[in-house]
Amino acid sequence: MPGKCRLVRQGPRRPISIGGVMVGEQGKPVVIAGPCSVEDREMIRETADYIAREIVDGLGFKRIILRGGCWKPRTSPYSFQGHGWRAVEWLREAGDRAGLPVITEVMDPRHVAGLAGMVDAVWVGARNMQNTPLLLELASGFPGPVLLKRHFGALIEEWLCAAEYLLANGKEDVALIERGTRGINEYARFTLDVTVIPIVKQEARLPLVVDVSHPAGKRSLVPALARAALAAGADGIMVEVHPEPGRALSDKDQQLGLEEFRRLLESLMEMKLL
Numbered sequence: 001m002p003g004k005c006r007l008v009r010q011g012p013r014r015p016i017s018i019g020g021v022m023v024g025e026q027g028k029p030v031v032i033a034g035p036c037s038v039e040d041r042e043m044i045r046e047t048a049d050y051i052a053r054e055i056v057d058g059l060g061f062k063r064i065i066l067r068g069g070c071w072k073p074r075t076s077p078y079s080f081q082g083h084g085w086r087a088v089e090w091l092r093e094a095g096d097r098a099g100l101p102v103i104t105e106v107m108d109p110r111h112v113a114g115l116a117g118m119v120d121a122v123w124v125g126a127r128n129m130q131n132t133p134l135l136l137e138l139a140s141g142f143p144g145p146v147l148l149k150r151h152f153g154a155l156i157e158e159w160l161c162a163a164e165y166l167l168a169n170g171k172e173d174v175a176l177i178e179r180g181t182r183g184i185n186e187y188a189r190f191t192l193d194v195t196v197i198p199i200v201k202q203e204a205r206l207p208l209v210v211d212v213s214h215p216a217g218k219r220s221l222v223p224a225l226a227r228a229a230l231a232a233g234a235d236g237i238m239v240e241v242h243p244e245p246g247r248a249l250s251d252k253d254q255q256l257g258l259e260e261f262r263r264l265l266e267s268l269m270e271m272k273l274l
Ligand SMILES: [Mn+2]
Pocket: 036, 037, 240, 250, 251
């Protein structure tokens, strides 16, 4: 496949800093964890405090970033759509209390300026991978790193070219997120493309994080996908965790409970994958 985009390939590898946590440093994978959606002030606070106490202090794992969706791109318009700006404030407050950098999804170019002072980084969701007005607004109006998820139907080159929109317009700090493609495995929600991990390492100089929750769709599959992603060389994993997964307002079948998440990280550390 001839490479149409050059900036994603040219130059040295460039780790990005998300609030001081470096993503893309050789042999130092990160974990981006938190609920699918920031449902209220308490639950994000509980998640952040747990991570600070049990993961950062308890396990001594410090390369961790708090995630939470504030606007939710749901399949149905009748599903929970997120709490918007209020959720951004709860996320920031929870991260500050716990000493964790925070990241959320940006869906709307009109939100970019407001998010600039509120979060350490943003990700662009799979559905917006080729939303060029959003990418251009992020390139000019968001000071922090931008992580770009692969659309579930996108070719690798289409994904890299979407990242090229950011690079070509002056955004230096860019990373990629693999999150599964539409496949024929009806037992999982998507098909985690493990093959893409070494390919992206060969083809692009950008850090690559793997979202192991959305391809799984169910929490019993998450640990194996996390091991696979890290063993294949991902620069980090993104995992959905929730204080009470069974009561989650979105993606309740795939979110790990907090204790379950701690056990997963402990086992990944024992296996030297983290
Ligand atoms: Mn989700």
